Amino acid sequence: MQCSERFVTLFAEVMSLFVEVSILKKKPFIFAICGAKNTGKTTLITQLIGAFASRGLKVATIKHDGHDFSADVPNTDTYRHMAAGAYGTAVFSDNKFMVVKVQPKTPVADMAALFPEADIILVEGCKSSAYPKMQMLHSGEEEQLHCNQLNFVGYIADGTMDIEGVPCYHRNDVEGIAEAILTEKFIRTELSMIVLAGGKSQRMGRDKADLPYGETTFLEHQIAKGRALGIENVLVSGYRGEKCSAEVVGDVLLERGPLSGLAATLPQVEHEHCLVLSVDMPQLPLSVLRKLIAHSRGSDCAVTILRHGTKFEPLVAVYNRNAAAAAEELLRRGRGAVMALLEEVGYEEYLCPEDEAAFQNVNTMDDYEAMKQ
Numbered sequence: 001m002q003c004s005e006r007f008v009t010l011f012a013e014v015m016s017l018f019v020e021v022s023i024l025k026k027k028p029f030i031f032a033i034c035g036a037k038n039t040g041k042t043t044l045i046t047q048l049i050g051a052f053a054s055r056g057l058k059v060a061t062i063k064h065d066g067h068d069f070s071a072d073v074p075n076t077d078t079y080r081h082m083a084a085g086a087y088g089t090a091v092f093s094d095n096k097f098m099v100v101k102v103q104p105k106t107p108v109a110d111m112a113a114l115f116p117e118a119d120i121i122l123v124e125g126c127k128s129s130a131y132p133k134m135q136m137l138h139s140g141e142e143e144q145l146h147c148n149q150l151n152f153v154g155y156i157a158d159g160t161m162d163i164e165g166v167p168c169y170h171r172n173d174v175e176g177i178a179e180a181i182l183t184e185k186f187i188r189t190e191l192s193m194i195v196l197a198g199g200k201s202q203r204m205g206r207d208k209a210d211l212p213y214g215e216t217t218f219l220e221h222q223i224a225k226g227r228a229l230g231i232e233n234v235l236v237s238g239y240r241g242e243k244c245s246a247e248v249v250g251d252v253l254l255e256r257g258p259l260s261g262l263a264a265t266l267p268q269v270e271h272e273h274c275l276v277l278s279v280d281m282p283q284l285p286l287s288v289l290r291k292l293i294a295h296s297r298g299s300d301c302a303v304t305i306l307r308h309g310t311k312f313e314p315l316v317a318v319y320n321r322n323a324a325a326a327a328e329e330l331l332r333r334g335r336g337a338v339m340a341l342l343e344e345v346g347y348e349e350y351l352c353p354e355d356e357a358a359f360q361n362v363n364t365m366d367d368y369e370a371m372k373q
Contacts, residue, residue: 027189028060028112028115028116028118028119028120028121029119029120029121029184029185029188029189030108030112030120030121030123030131030132031120031121031122031123031131031132031133031134031181031184031185032122032123032124032125032126032127032129032131032132032133032134032147033045033048033122033123033124033125033133033134033136033156034125034126034127034133034134034135034136034146034147035127035135035136035137035146035156036136036138036146038138039136039137039138040136040171041124041125041136042124044136044156044171044174044177045061045122045124047174048122048174048177048178048181049061049122051174051175051178052119052120052178055182057119057120058117058118058119058120059118059119059120059121059122060112060114060115060118060120060121060122061121061122061123061124062108062111062112062121062122062123062124062126063123063124063125064123064124064125064126065125066125071098071100072089072100077091078090078091078098078100082100087101087102088100088101088102108123108126108129108131120181120185127146127147128147130150130151131151132151132153132184132188132230133147133151133152133153134152134153134154134155134156134169134177134180134181135147135152135154135155135156136155136156136157136171137155137156137157137158151230153167153180153184154166154167154168154169154180155167155168155169156168156169156170156171156177157169157170157171158170158171167180167287179294180294182297183290183293183294183297184230186273186293186297187229187230187231187290187293188230188231188232190271190272190273191231191271191273191274191275191293191318192231192233192234192235192269192270192271192273192274192275192321193226193229193231193233193234193235193274193275193276193277194234194235194236194237194261194262194265194266194269194274194275194276194277194319195219195222195223195226195234195235195236195237195246195277195278195279196237196238196258196261196262196276196277196278196279196315197209197219197236197237197238197239197279198237198238198239198240198251198258198260198261199238199257199258199279199280207240207241208279208280208362208363209239209241209279210241210243211362211368213282217243218279218280218282218362219236219239219241219243219244219279220243220244220245221282222277222279222282223236223244223245223246225277225284225286225289226275226277228286229275229286229289229290229293231275233269233270233271234246234247235247235248235249235265235268235269236248236249237249237251237258237261237262237264237265238250238251238260238261238264249261249264249265249268250264251264257336257337257338258278258315258338259327259330259331259336259337259338259340259341260331260336262276262319262323262324262327262338262341263324263327263328263331266319266321266323266324266327267321267324269321271321272320272321272322273296273318273319273320273321274318274319274320274321275289275292275293275317275318276315276316276317276318276319277289277315277316278313278315278316278361280361280362280363281313281315281316281359281360281361281362282362282371283357283358283359283360283371284316284358284359285354285358288306288352288354288358289316291350291352292304292306292316292317292318292350292352293318295348295350296318296348296350299348301345301346301347301348302319302320302322302323302345302346302347303317303318303319303320303323303341303342303345303346303347303348304317304318304347304348304349304350305317305342305347305348305349305350306349306350306352306359307349307350307351307352308351308352308353308354308356308359309356311359312339312349313359314338314339314342314347315338317347320345323341323345326341326344326345327341330344
């Protein structure tokens, strides 16, 4: 009987530890809403909480107060404890607890650690932080970045503003703002990236990946796009050069085209979903990639590809990692076309209205020279 009880106790302890480890492995997504006083940050955050909760997400909030605040009610027990000189107090019931601690310059990360079960943590303020953020503007205020430019993803205002490369959302478009935040969460926590750089470049006469592009190369420019989006897991497929800042994965079969690169690299990515980008389209803007990714979030297809006009771009797409098995099978059957893979696994198109120059494939030296003009 004692052995049985001990086993039950040990089993309960192991299960408790398993739950704790599972929570620790889960990393809440932290997003900040910044802006000057009285721009509507609190109102918007309360609306966003409802929008996320309606999607079944668990939300926590952290607010930065520029002035010292009183967290307790006068004459309560904990208020009296603090007044007597305690540097911290805690009060708890069966359902919740509250901690007040005197501690200068507490990092947001320390407070976020109190909410390991959260899906999203919304931070009000903290404009100097490095967290992904949007900035709210006063009515009639012209765009002016008051917050840390790092990981800044858009403005929120009373109307739409035409700011090149910077999204702007109407403050009443709560659903649109919520979806934009969820897209950022998806990009930064659920998306990998593959840069396809394994082509033979026969028409170019040299490796396209190493072509100069501004102060960098085609390859490093494409890698930098992934980093700018917030993608941490970036792999490069088939690159045979020497200068690459990301992990390189060799092709399954040499000289079998991009399908071979996908078959080799998709199984190596960390996340189920993966942005695939060809190395020879350096002019494709980040805004197009972000819209493509946002569109893919609502798709049930294994692949979401970019389309402009009548042209398809199967190498500018979001792929499900599981498409690798179908790619390998097609290669075994002697079929090397990427379109064959798309037909096999199913795909959806995102129609992009961007100017055609953004989609130029650089395949020859003439293309390269024309692009530089």
